[in-house]
Amino acid sequence: MAAVDPAAPAESHRPDHRQVLARIRAEQPRYQRGDRRVADAVLANPAAVIHLTISDLAAEAGTASSTVVRFCQRLGLRGFHDLKLAIARELGADTVVEPRIGSADGPMEVLAKIIASDAEALRDVTSTLDGVRLETAVTRLHEASRVLVVGVGTSAPLAQDFAYRLMTIGMHADAYPDAHVQHVAARLLGPSDVCLAVSHTGSTRETVAAVEAARHVRATTIAVTSFARSPLTAVVDTALVAGSRETSFRIEAMASRIAHLSVLDAMFVSLALRRPAAASAALELTGGVLAEHRF
Structure with a gap:
């Protein structure tokens, strides 16, 4: 027994x-x-x-x-x-992968519908994103002594990629993979620094905690998220809402991440344009280092 x-x-x-x-x-x-x-x-x-x-x-x-x-x-x-x-x-919705995709669709049909869905999400960005807030975010990042980019789960790769790209144009930027380290690093920021959070739902405890720690030391806080109203948008100085229609119960919000990646890319390019000499020098050095890893 x-x-x-x-x-x-x-x-x-x-x-x-x-x-x-x-x-x-x-x-x-x-x-x-x-x-x-x-x-x-x-x-x-x-x-x-x-x-x-x-x-x-x-x-x-x-x-x-x-x-x-x-x-x-x-x-x-x-x-x-x-x-x-x-x-x-x-309600029987847990079997849904993408509303326009059916069980009879083959891989190429799925690909075409996914691309159409992603394109739709990108078009939606311009209707949800506030241009004034985007300009403010770029200015704050440009003026920052240090930038800490935080994000967990599926947002973590976006946070780490953005910090890396800021580094390639000569900015002091970090994105730590561990949530506890993010929290500590946020508390060690200062008034001249920026904490930028990436979060689809804006309801992730660890991300909100890091932002609140940054606010405690009077660092500027920015969020890239999909919802205008969330625990995260309630505590940041500037919320960049790049929502897609994929804002449901799905764990992997792929279309939303593509929308967020586009916003981050726009900020990266805008920052590079504002610091042409420093960006050019840093990119040249970066290119030289990366060339050592190519055959």
Whole structure:
């Protein structure tokens, strides 16, 4: 007979996340005022919740983000992201890869539709991005003594690439892969420095913590994100919203990352144009070093 781990939860006691909407409806009459407002907002349009940030839902419910988090935890979920995933599964949306792609599509058809979706996301950038804020961000970066670029998960490669490219035009820029190191580095910045955060949702704890640490020492803070309203945009000096239509429960927001990469590229080129002599000299040195690695 197999041994039973007394610390393991019994199967019957594990929360069933497959019928989360039904559970919310059933419990709705017993909720306190804050939870009831969140429940009302969720049940009014569950499909729309999949596309919201925690700040968006809190605003619609007329509550604080912390109330939304506690509401989710009372359902046995870890947080708002889990709620969105549970709703998506219940609505049958978790099998969707891209709305226009079907199971009968071959690789070339998938490629064509993905390219069309990415092109659409890039066109959307000009309608969501504020030109004045972009100009402000470039100016602050140009004037900065140091630039710390932070991002975790799928945003980390973008952060590291941007810091590397700033370095190639003679700027002092860093992007550490470890979230704890990012947090420490942000706290070690000063008033003449910039902390730039890259985050699709703007709701990642580690990224927000790093930005708050930078604000504590009066460094300038900038965000490149997909949502105008989020915990991240609430704490930065300048928010660059480059949202794509791929703002749902999907873990890998590929189209959004392409949009963010384009914004970062525009800032890089703009900075190179503002410092032609330094950029030219640094790029020449960079080219020489890279040539040593080519056959």
